Amino acid sequence: MTLPLPTRRDEAWRYSDLDALASVWPLAAPERIALGAGERHSRVMIETSGGIVVRDLVIELAAGARLDMHLLNSGARFGRIAIDVTLGSGAEFNLGGVQIGGGEQVLEIITTVRHAAPEATSRQTIRTVLGGQATGTYLGKVAVARAAQKTDSAQSVRAMLLDRTATANAKPELEIYADDVKCAHGCAVGELDARGLFYLASRGLPPPQAKALMLHAFVAEVFADMEDETARETIEAAALAALEALL
């Protein structure tokens, strides 16, 4: 029996393109990643092709394991990347996500980070740039179990709207049952700084180049900590190309 298609009442699908989803329903089983105790792994996902892309990842990090993920979600008409991570004791999960979309694209990153055991760390940095009538969404739930004392979690979520017709949804969400935890979250939706743009233009940069420079800085922050230089250059170049296509 296949699962029924989600509706807008499902919080995790509230801003999705459900018509697009219907055309690829039912979804394949989620991709599973499991890191054993103390294992370390990095993962880069670059989703720049068109069409409908729905990625579903279920991740388990055993005690002391660490996963660094960097992703670019920019190509699809409907592009959804859903990540469900469970952290063991002292595990570390770092996610840097960039979404860039224009036209009528619907892009979303949906995360559930489960701090199931003590002293785990999670960091999520999401930057979204939207033009036209695009919709970009980040729904990020951090669930801290009663046993997960000394949890250290952070969510930094920012979106930049290039047109007043674009939509950004951002919802960092905390569900905390432990009492000795640090859970930071910040969230902002804004436009490019007009004073900065004029400053750059007054030095001779045409508006598209000035915007590209500022937007590149906005998203590059997400990839700055990547240790694999080649991988960083690849994902940055893909992000820059997506930005330039938008301007």
Next chain:
Amino acid sequence: MTRNDERMRMLEIENLQAEVAGTQILKGLSLTLNAGEIHAIMGPNGAGKSTLTYTLGGRPGYEVTGGRATFDGQDLLALAPHERAAAGLFLGFQYPVEIPGVSNVQFLREALNSQRKQRGETPLTGGEFLKIARAQADALGLSMDMLKRAVNVGFSGGEKKRNEMVQMGILDPKLAILDETDSGLDIDALRVVGDGINRIMRKPDKAVLLITHYQRLLDYVQPDFVHVLAVGRIVRSGGPELAHELEREGYGAMAA
């Protein structure tokens, strides 16, 4: 005060009127600068000094409602801000803007090469650019390390103004409009910035419009002409002695 009319006209502003958010600020301002001249505009708060700067620079929100401005033979007001820069106009900002994540050198190299491209010149290589940037930074006592940092982020007031002068040196404009470049500077920084203006801009084929509240910058950069701006127009013009008279007697008497 004599004026050599044989000299090339650099900037000719005729009866300029401009408004900001529906309020008229410039009310028929006329002013002519020839190549080789340094002019100072002084005036009280609210006279329209910054509005004049931004209007000539083409900042969105500063709407020209009448008059003309011709820069080096071109209709200045018809050009977009980046085209004004490529034509040789430089604006020194009273409050230089911080741009997180964008490095000074990267931005200036792109800006200079974009100007060169608009003028049909070949772009500079990274090495050629760095040589120019280093020379200008050295002359203004700004380290290359600072020049590699994000534009104005974490710079003190004085460093921001020095950085404006470094940018002016690198971009090498024909006309600089410097809006209260002296504000926020201590005496030492004032001298460095004043020397920078003289070194970069006091040349027969360049001109400067200094906009200031105070006489003190004019001790370092001697203007050829001084104008008093009050309620949106030039109410008096004279030689350098006018600045001293203003310092003594205040703006009140002038504007009356």
